[in-house]
Amino acid sequence: MSLPLTPDDITRRCNRLARIIADDLADRQTRDGNFPLPEFYAKGFACALWTELDAHRYKKNINRAFDALIAEVPDRTYHREFIKYALLAIPGLSKETRNSILKNARNLAPDVANWQILGLGNHQAKASSFFNKLLGLLHTGFIRYRYWRSPVFLDRPGCFSAQYHAFCAALFSDSPTPSDRVIASNATGLIAALVGDHGYANLLGRGAGQSFGAVCALYVLMKHGFSPQAEAVLYRLEEAILNAGTMPLNLLTARPLPENPGPANPQTPGWYSYNRHDDYLAFAGYWLHRAATLKPADSPAGQSIQSQLIFLKTTQSYHVQMALVGKQSFDVSSSPVIIAGHGQDAILLLPPTGGETDQQSLYTPTSTPLPMASDGQVGLFQKAQRVSKTEVRIQFSLAGKQGSRTLTFADDEICITDCCPDPVSGKPDLFRLLFNGELGLARISDHELFVARLGVRIHCDHPISIDQNDTYTAAGPAQRITAPGCNLAKLSIRWETRHV
Structure with a gap:
């Protein structure tokens, strides 16, 4: 039996x-102070990291990066809010140097919570004049009104992302305003519920699985005393670095960085x-x-996490998460995210689907886990509703008809249970659920599959097919599991061996 970790153990590992x-x-870093792959704000955060760790050791790197930052010409994609935030974190950096880097670039200020909170934090660092x-105060009120739905930070109005919820919580936790820090504490309770004992911090919404959200979740969990959950996230980060040889962008597919990483490369999904x-x-x-410098915090009191925006359930066999609202396919859970098992042995059974479909990615409409009509049209998510503590109902449209x-x-x-009661041109293919490709679904019969690694049996009242095309x-x-050519079908996923 292993002894519980102390705060010193966790901070040492973060460091x-x-x-x-x-x-x-x-x-x-290249000779001119840049990095070999295109970047928006890496130089700024690298300088902040190098300066805090050992300014003398990394002096040449810091100077090169500053030269490159000063030489950079801002364009319409210039991430001013992120760059200024990083520069403000560098001890001893003069205002003149900061201004020579930022020049006269304007904030992008999109209608996105984390950008707005970054802008607010940068503004609060100015001289505290009455104006x-x-x-x-006005900006804070706008942010709370537009993006805060206790205990949830919205990513964009009407949309949830676990990744950007964690980032917003991290930023608010550092706010000089006490009421902002109270909000951050409430938001961290939700992060702890999302993390559970499995350590996957951001599986819902935009940016699912990316390191960006995991490190922010780790920071606020440690800051608010959620040590078991923080250690679980830290384990996933360490595991990813061990497998990839570096911190991968996507923790769910940790592997060495290929020569041409990017959205079109099957070696870099996510x-x-x-x-x-x-x-x-x-x-x-x-x-x-930042996490490594935190002081130990008291364990928090129990919190009741309730939100109509998401659905969470944990049993002895699995964890399930669903985002119930959103505007794009990557915002919502057309199928549940299911983590089988517990602790370090937990594994994704049904991973997050999607990707930002308004951005280039491997993800295409054919990978949407909703029914498909015979002409190739894929179901379009309309809305989801929590019916009870154990039931969720999704409505979708397919070829102009309603389905559930x-x-x-x-x-x-x-x-x-998938149902398309209205006549659709030809009978549709139902379910089209995407299972983790590493698990290896074994066919038992036309109606039944088995995942030996997890002791999970999958049964359908119609014959089911398996394919891997555009999945x-x-x-x-x-x-992909599909029940082809039917209007109504029921599929069960049953654990025959409990993961206690």
Whole structure:
């Protein structure tokens, strides 16, 4: 039986990872101070990390990066809010140097929570004149009104992302305003519920599985005393670095970085066309170092986590998570995210699906886990509703007709019923669920499959097919289960061996 970890153990491990990343960034830096892959804000966060860890050791790297930052000409994609935030974190950096880097670039200020909170934090770092305080209060009120739905930070209005919820919580936890820090504490309770004992911090919404959200979750969990959950996230980060040889952008497919990483490369699933490896690497190192400097916090009191925006359930056999609202396919859970087992042995059974379909990625409409009509049209998510503590109902449209998916969650069984009662041109293919491709679905009969590794039996009241065509999830290649050519079908996922 292993002894429980102490806060010192966790901070030491965070510091070790931060130093590994700092050295990795130093090795990757080119002679002109840039990085070999395109990036938005890597130089700023790398400088903040290097300066905090050992300014003397990384002096050449820091100077090169500053030269490159000063030489950079801002364009319409210039991430001013992120760069300024990183520069403000560098001890002793003069205002003149900061201004020579930022020049006259304007904030992008999109209608996205984390960008707005970054802008607010940067503004609060200014001199505290009456006018600046007033602007800060107005901006804070706008952020709370538009993006805070206790205990949830919205990513964009009407949309949830576990990754950007964690980032917003991390930013608010550092706010000079006490009421902001109370909000951050409430938001962290939700993060703890999402993490559970399995350590997957961000499986819902935009950016599922990426290191960006995991390091922010780790930071706020440690800051608010959720030590078991923080250790679980830290284990996933360490495991990913061990498997990839670096901090991977996508923790769910941790592997060495190929020569041409990007959204079109099957070796880098979970990437979208705005992702930047070095941005996420430097960002992760910065937040890991911040986590390593935290003082031990008392364990929090029990919190009741309730939100109509998401559905969470944990049993002795599995964890399930669903995002019930959103505007894009990557915002919502057309099928549940299911983690089988517990602790370090937990594994994704149904990984997050999607990717930012308005950005280039491996993810295509054919990988949407909803029924498909005979002409190739894929179901379009309309809305989802929590019917009870054990049931969720999804409504979708297919070829202009209405359909429904009902999910019920028992202790050792999940049942999914797809129904297309209105006549559709030809009978549709139902379910089209994407299972983790690494698990290896074994066919028992026309109606039954088995996952020996997990002791999971999958049964359908119609014959089911398995295919791997255009089947990508955030966790990489998948196996798709379909009940072809029917209007109504019920599928059960049953655990025959409990994972206690």
